[in-house]
Amino acid sequence: MLQPMQNTTYAVGQLTPSIVLYEPSFEGWLSAVFYVYAHKLQHDEALQLIANERYVPSLIAQATHVATNGEQAERVLTKLNQLLGRSGMRQLLWGFLSEKDNIGTTLFNVVKYALDHPERDIMQDLGNLNVLELAQTVKSVGRERHRMEAFVRFEHTTDDIYFARVEPDFNVLPLIGEHFRQRYQDQHWAIYDLTRSYGIYYDKSTSTPSHPAALQTITDLDEAVLRNPASIHSxxxxxxxxxxxxxxxxxxxxxxxxxxxxxxxxxxxxxxxxxxxxxxxxxxxxxxxx
Known part of the structure; x- marks a missing residue:
C-alpha cells in the first residue's frame, strides 16, 4: 500500500528502503527529483526512484507517489542544464529511455553526484559506478537507435501511408523520428512500436519546403492491422x-x-x-x- 513518506527510525538490521514513485515520463522523474530535495531525502543511501508501473509492493518497504508537476520539473531541468550542459542532458534522457528497472535510481545518483560536486565534469568520471552504468546504458540505447534507423522497413498501404512496425529493446522512437522526418519529407509515413503501443506519424500535407511537418503521436491502432499488415498492403x-x-x-x-x-x-x-x-x-x- 502506498503511504506518505515519513521520518521514521528503524531498528538495526531492519531493511526498509525509502521509495519514491514517479509517473513514467521524463517530467515525472524530474518531479520526483524535486520532491526528494524538497523533503531532504537525498542523503538516504537506501533511497530508490521507481516508475509506478515497475514497482512491486513490499510488506517492509514504504513508498510515496509523486505526481508530475510541470513547474517543478522545469526548475530541476533548468538546474541540470546549467550543471551538465547539452551533452550531459542528452545522456540523462537517453538513459531514461532505456526503461531499465533501476534507471530512475541510477539517474538520481548521477544527478546527486553532479549537485554535490558542481565544479567537476562528472560525466567523464567513469570511476563512479553510477556514471559508468549510465555511460554503458547510453551506449546500448545508441546502438539500438542506429539499428532501428537501418532496419526499419516501410510497407505501402491502401491509404498511401508507408507503415512500419518495430519492437525495439529500448524506447527509441523519440530518437529516430527526426532521422526519418528529414529523409522522407515527401511521403506520409508512420512507425509503430508494438511493445509500447504507440507510434509516430508524419503528415506531408502540413509540410513546406522550408519547414517539415511536426511528428504526431499515434495510439490505439486496429489490432487486426497490427497482426496482419498485409491486409492493407497496396x-x-x-x-x-x-x-x-x-x-x-x-x-x-x-x-x-x-x-x-x-x-x-x-x-x-x-x-x-x-x-x-x-x-x-x-x-x-x-x-x-x-
Missing part, C-alpha cells in the same frame, strides 16, 4: 515484396552462406519485419532451378 507493395523476395532468394549463393556473420550484422530479432526474410511460397523451387 497493389504496388504486394508486387514490390514479391520482386524483392525473389531477388533475395536468387542472389543467395548457398556455398558462401555464413549465418554466424549474417546474424552478427543483422540480428535475428529484426527478421520478422524484413520483407526479404519472408519465405516465398516457391522459394524452394527457385533454388532448385539454379
Amino acid at each position: 497493389i504496388d507493395e504486394q508486387r514490390y515484396q514479391r520482386f524483392w523476395q525473389g531477388y533475395f532468394t536468387n542472389v543467395n549463393i548457398k556455398e558462401r552462406k555464413n549465418m554466424r556473420l549474417h546474424k552478427q550484422y543483422l540480428p535475428q530479432r529484426y527478421w520478422k519485419y524484413l520483407s526479404e526474410k519472408q519465405v516465398l511460397p516457391n522459394a524452394e523451387y527457385l533454388q532448385k532451378r539454379r
Whole structure:
C-alpha cells in the first residue's frame, strides 16, 4: 500500500528502503527529483526512484507517489542544464529511455553526484559506478537507435501511408523520428512500436519546403492491422515484396552462406519485419532451378 513518506527510525538490521514513485515520463522523474530535495531525502543511501508501473509492493518497504508537476520539473531541468550542459542532458534522457528497472535510481545518483560536486565534469568520471552504468546504458540505447534507423522497413498501404512496425529493446522512437522526418519529407509515413503501443506519424500535407511537418503521436491502432499488415498492403507493395523476395532468394549463393556473420550484422530479432526474410511460397523451387 502506498503511504506518505515519513521520518521514521528503524531498528538495526531492519531493511526498509525509502521509495519514491514517479509517473513514467521524463517530467515525472524530474518531479520526483524535486520532491526528494524538497523533503531532504537525498542523503538516504537506501533511497530508490521507481516508475509506478515497475514497482512491486513490499510488506517492509514504504513508498510515496509523486505526481508530475510541470513547474517543478522545469526548475530541476533548468538546474541540470546549467550543471551538465547539452551533452550531459542528452545522456540523462537517453538513459531514461532505456526503461531499465533501476534507471530512475541510477539517474538520481548521477544527478546527486553532479549537485554535490558542481565544479567537476562528472560525466567523464567513469570511476563512479553510477556514471559508468549510465555511460554503458547510453551506449546500448545508441546502438539500438542506429539499428532501428537501418532496419526499419516501410510497407505501402491502401491509404498511401508507408507503415512500419518495430519492437525495439529500448524506447527509441523519440530518437529516430527526426532521422526519418528529414529523409522522407515527401511521403506520409508512420512507425509503430508494438511493445509500447504507440507510434509516430508524419503528415506531408502540413509540410513546406522550408519547414517539415511536426511528428504526431499515434495510439490505439486496429489490432487486426497490427497482426496482419498485409491486409492493407497496396497493389504496388504486394508486387514490390514479391520482386524483392525473389531477388533475395536468387542472389543467395548457398556455398558462401555464413549465418554466424549474417546474424552478427543483422540480428535475428529484426527478421520478422524484413520483407526479404519472408519465405516465398516457391522459394524452394527457385533454388532448385539454379
